[in-house]
Amino acid sequence: MLRDARLRLFLTSGTILFVELLLIRWIPANVVYVGFFNNFLLLASFLGIGIGILLGRRLDASAAVWFAPFAFALVLFVSLAQVNIKNELGDVWFATEEGRQLDINFIVLPSLLILTTIAMAFLAVPLGPLLRTMPPLRAYAFDISGSMAGIALFAGVSLAGLPPSIWFTIAGLLVALLTFGAASRWQRAVATAALVGGVMLCLGIETIGGDVYSPYYRLDVVHTPRTDVIFVNGVPFQAMFAAAAPKEAYYDQVYRWFPGRTFAKALIIGAGSGTDVSVALAHGVRAVDAVEIDPGIQAIGRAQHPDHPYADARVSAVITDGRAFLRNSTERYDLILFAVTDSLTLVSSTSNLRLESFLFTEESFASARDHLTPDGVFVMYNYYRQPWLVQRYANMVGQVFGSAPITRTYPTGDFGAAVIADGPLVRGLSSAVPPGDTIEPVDLSAAPRPATDDWPFPYLRDPAVAPHYLLGLAMMIALAALGVGGTLRYVGLPLISFGARFAHFFLLGVAFLLLETRSIVTFSLLFGTTWYVNALVFFAILASVLAAVGVNSRLRSRDPRPLYAGLAGSLLLAYLLPPSSLLIDPPVLRYAVGSAIAFAPVFFANLVFTFSFRNTDAADLAFGANLVGAMVGGVLEWSALLVGYQALLVLVAVVYLLAWIVRPACGPIKGSGLATPEHAPA
Template identity: 45%
Template sequence: MTAAAQSTPPHRPDTRSEHWLDTRPRLVVASAFMLFLELALIRWTGSNIVHLSYFTNFVLLGSFLGIGLGFLRVGRTDRPPYYSPIALAALVAVILLFPVTVDRHTEGVLYWTSLSAGGPPPWLILPVVFVAAAVVLMGPAELVGRCFPELDRLEAYRYDLVGSLTGIGLFTALSFLGAPPVVWGAIAALAYAVLLRPRGLWPRVVLAVPSLVVVGALAVETLTAGALWSPYYKVTHSRFEQEGVPVMDIQVNGIPHQRAVPAVNRLEWERQYALPYERAAGGRLDDVLIVGAGSGTDVAIALSKGAKRVDAVEIDPRLRELGGAHHPDRPYADPRVTTHITDGRAFLEQTAKRYDLILFALPDSLTLVSGASSLRLESYLFTREAMEAAREHLKPGGAFSMYNYYRESWLVDRLASTVQAAFGHKPCVDVVSTAGQQAVITAGVTERAQSCGAEWAGATAATPPPSGDDRPFLYLKDRTIPQIYVVTLLLILIVSLLAVRVVAGPYRRMRPYADLFLLGVAFLLLETKSVTGFALLFGTTWVVNAIVFAGVLVAVLAAVEVTRRFRTPSLPAMYGVLLAGLALAWLVPDSWLLGLPVPARAVVAVVVAFLPIFAANVVFAKRFADSADGTTAFGANLLGAMVGGCLEYLALVIGYQALLAVAGLLYLGAFALLPRTARAA
């Protein structure tokens, strides 16, 4: 701890409650519940409201607002936050009674499988979800915040971090086990009961009724939908016959996603599935790689074409399980097939094997990477660097092909020009149907290794340039933030300003902690860069994502422990270390890291990513330890994180690497606002 904190500790009034749990375990439980509930809300709302499959940041921002408000409410009331379970029950009921499917055709943001609008309009349901998420999370945050005055600043922060790690671990374990939301609801009900400790008939009724509503509604959803819960989707399926042919229809998050059909019928019904084999002039199929293998139809087709060995890469284990159990051709039971449950780009970067044919088979994820506002699961598959990686894994005479319903002609041309840039010659482009721009793009490792039906006309002046690993936004036509994002984020900020004023009182309470606010803004950008960077280096899988978030919390906890136990350099010196860490992260490109062996890549990536995170949190810990009002200081920092979540969208224009520069400017601003009395700390 700093010398100032040791000699003149902030005054802590005797606020110890009569709760049956001691302060420390209560703080751990409340913090674990807070993070668990946040993750569960993001996961569950996205599975029932189509917009939120792509705008997961929307719920995250509401959660940050609620957590910040919860801390700011500490000391203003002693009433238990029964409003939180009531708001949760209302949110669950509204979403299940009025599920939303949305037509997502726009020029700014392109999505697959667009459906007609159903349920409440977006302008109504999205604000409801945002406000409800804030109110729900405000309750656990208030319970966490009430523990802070009872402990030393950094000790309280330490147990808060331990609880957060516990919450992430619990939710990750449930994701691994495929636990349905009714289990999440039961855990939430139990946590509310433990933390709110209702006494008397009325408080027990106020808690029991919404808890029963949540658990009961989620149980009904689980039993009636027959859903499988993968780490990414709510997966439902039905089996029937079409023209006498057995078919398995798969929906994810309520959206039609895949159909498992016998290979012979698929080839008869849809010409695009045969074109990669016709355009590959080499003819050999000793080794085939299929990325986006899904339920297995593309694998079955490769086998029917004579493939001797097939590596089937699929990111979602539940889709693979459904294909293994119910696909009419049973392709995954064939000894020629090896399954890899991982991210396609990560597989390409980590394997040394070469192939006669590499096929990207309709890899459209329908969801975003958690913690990254605009990064989809397949974003790093369609960059120029990914196409170059595919080319490097082809045998002499081999070919690469991909197909999908691309919806827009400019997108077909963009992908074709990306392949051209990576392979050095024009690919074969077959637009099978202009309705939905159903197209197949095929390129041989050399021009002689492909056999085109007609020459592609080439990109036009209106064709966007190829996307790259730093800006992997294939479906964003222009280098801009779409208007839908701008308007939504402005409304979020306006609502947040009003909410802070209403719930927490005058803004002057937070004025002394303006530097902590900016630290929160900058740290969220730093965390986003870490999440997206590790997704590129090691895959966009849920396991990598969970490890990165846990790693960030471990780095923060380490910073707190170092600050508590050792005399650390002054704040100006630590700001210097922080800026040096940002400079190092800026100078070490991801392309260089991708060239390293996986073990070395992991070591270097951890050092580069977590050095500035560690330094930033030593800065925060030292400043927080000497704050006069711990809960207000912490609340200001959390509200800053919410603003940082809004600024993430700058990456759509400037790329992820440039977020480091924005974070650096924010940290300089925080240093400029640092009180003079704190500079010697």
């Protein structure tokens, strides 16, 4: 058994973060249903870790060995659950209609959340005693350092393209290293069987399915009589058509509209496996910049597309976020194409953004407009499914370009496709109809509000949280209330005393999760939605925590008012300077200014937390309350669907004000048994 408490705390925190990221990545890849409930797995993880820390008041470190059988149960349940979503409530989800279709599955989602919470709770049990073995700030520093190591380790296995069986093997070895020394022989036997069984189950799934994992998806290629189809997370996503083969009409529409036009240089965002690129080359486009965010999908296209468009010397392939490419490019194009760019992946587990959310905003369309030549054309197409979504995009394009777009729809049941085009080439038409093909005007009188960088939810018709999400969030709150209440009763802590004593830390957790979410959204807008940008942002946030620990360890100030004043000032500055105002050149200046404004509130928030944490006499309970608060903050993050992300700063400020108000109530409660027995504050 590892005897150095600092090393055990470091490894325990790193293992928890690694497992948390593993579950958040692996479960939605295998149960596509869960992916549409955005940050629920993160909420369950926070809840489980918080409960585990509280359980550390009664259970010893050997209890962590029970993580293994619950993790195996979770893996087994995921392998058996194949649930897709059918939408009937007004929101557009680009998902398959095959298999069982449920709006809310009252078995799958609750079961996954409960199993995740229990597994993470057992894994986190050793954290409580470890936090009590050293001064609070020192313990917090080792905890954060371990968390950074866990993020780095998972980022490394993702970058290497290693399969989930390797992820679970690494997790199993870490769990064994941390728990087997304190466990009995029969506990080790049960845990070993569960860990090996989980790894073998993952290995069997990989062997049968033949899937590969990109940084965003579980990918598989299915051969059909018509063509090869790329499946992502188990659903059909993208077909690899030869340019000369029968295929969807929208691929060729712009070339049919302007049959005499030869485009000199095209930009294709969402180039995917290469069909759009192949069609462009077949129509004589002389040069193509093909932008795709997922290297795995592009690699499949490079190897298996029948036309091999990525091998053509006229094609320059770029792996990045489309919005970031537009922001950093100085090129001009006479054809800019937003291809089929819908995703099944979120930018981050802490936000409701999808990979393409910032691509379909008014500001993004304006960026595309600014990259057109004086005779260029902007085109976008997809299976939009709903008439109101076509109306929204056509209205947004018309407003940005200052002229009515030309459109063509291809209604085929619930999967209607559409093409929208605008730009100088369209405005230059002598009549409203292009020379080569017909158009079908779209009624814009009922177009929903446009999507913007502050409200980047193009697939949401109106600002609202759909009833099925409200039901899911209510279920999450109920799970938290039962879990925390039952845990406090089990460990003998009075609920009222605990709530009064640690309300300050609870509110700090609520506010910080909201602030972290808004910071991630800001950086996604400034620098792209790629996985490595988000990994760096998480790393930077944790680094700011360490910096705050260092400041409060050395300054030893007894007055928190300057810290709260700095937090209030930085929040006000961030509110007055929205992310769109930071889209400046050159990129180095954008990074410096954007980082300063986005991270200043995060740094001051960490100063506030570490100041209070330094002075607590029950570090484990304070930390547990903070994590439960973070879970509640994750629930409140859904309010961005109503008011946008900039308004979250107002909510953040209100919650921090409440934390300041209840702060005087955080003195020790005599006779409560809440103080840390092993250590005095330091």
